[in-house]
Amino acid sequence: MDATADVEVQLEQGDVALTARDRTLLQAVAAHGSLNAAADALGRSYAHAQRRIVELEDAFGPLVDRSRGGSGGGGSELTDAAEQLLARFQRLQADFDGVATAEETVLRGTVVDRDGELATVETPPGTVRAIVDTEACPGDAVEVGIRADTVTLNAPSEAPESTGTSARNQFAGTVERIDEGTSIALVALAVDPTTTLSALVTDTSLDKLDITTGAELVASFKATATAGVIPALDRSLSDESS
Incomplete structure (x- = not known):
């Protein structure tokens, strides 16, 4: 590949x-x-x-x-x-x-640092950089949404250096499932024992890159295309206590 x-x-x-x-x-x-x-x-x-x-x-x-x-x-x-x-x-x-529009991976995590709109969030599969609600401070719980169409898949040998690309987030994983449609395919990449990351590719790319179940891949996605929000329940509880 x-x-x-x-x-x-x-x-x-x-x-x-x-x-x-x-x-x-x-x-x-x-x-x-x-x-x-x-x-x-x-x-x-x-x-x-x-x-x-x-x-x-x-x-x-x-x-x-x-x-x-x-x-x-x-x-x-x-x-x-x-x-x-x-x-x-x-x-x-x-x-x-x-x-x-329909496919999005949501990771629940904790804000550990922020620089303006961008924040660093610790999630089960690893650290994620994302644009996060300005109300969220270090220590707050947030949900990070990653749209399937913003994820790029590479073979490990072809993955870009994380320090040299705007795709600031990278997770290595194993292809767990491939759902093929008539023209596109949804790839589920297991990035930790409890988390799968969805990526959208064309059927042409699927064949050309020989993506199969069990293949080892690296998923990359830009911090600026990743959104973090305070969960609705947490926001509601915060409003009630204030």
Whole structure:
């Protein structure tokens, strides 16, 4: 296993991947009627946009019908294949958004230090840096939420150095379960005897990185994408006593 399992929505064909940026370009061509106008509207280089369309067409087939001259001055429109490709991308994005919204790992821990909005929280699997309620002080209990779509998975040999990346939190673990959908997969990583961390990956990444049950992985997630809150019950008790 190598590289990184992440959740950037994309459609792959060979070595070429259609990304959200490519989708935006194709949609702009459809909206503005030419690649030149699309590039202008997006603030992109026409030469780069043209080169990218050629790369995509080499992989996926004809995507843009181009006409030159004529009474209308020529222009471009998407092919049926391009429309179908965009529809596939939209379905994948919808699947991803639905799971990402629902899946979150919640760790209960104690604030041990804080620096402005960022706090250090001690949890069962280890220390977590997160944006925590400003009301929470050292010694207070908090719940830290980690969305599945913010977690990146790496093989141990490929994991970034925690001191050299904004993904400040890292846990090593073993893949306990893989729930595969039609286009995305939810990976449950056991990071301690009582805690599993959920990570969302595309099925393509799952296959490419050979993620299987029992595999050893490292999960990384940014402190700025991790939220800590005072549990509702604790907050209620605090309000009653004040």
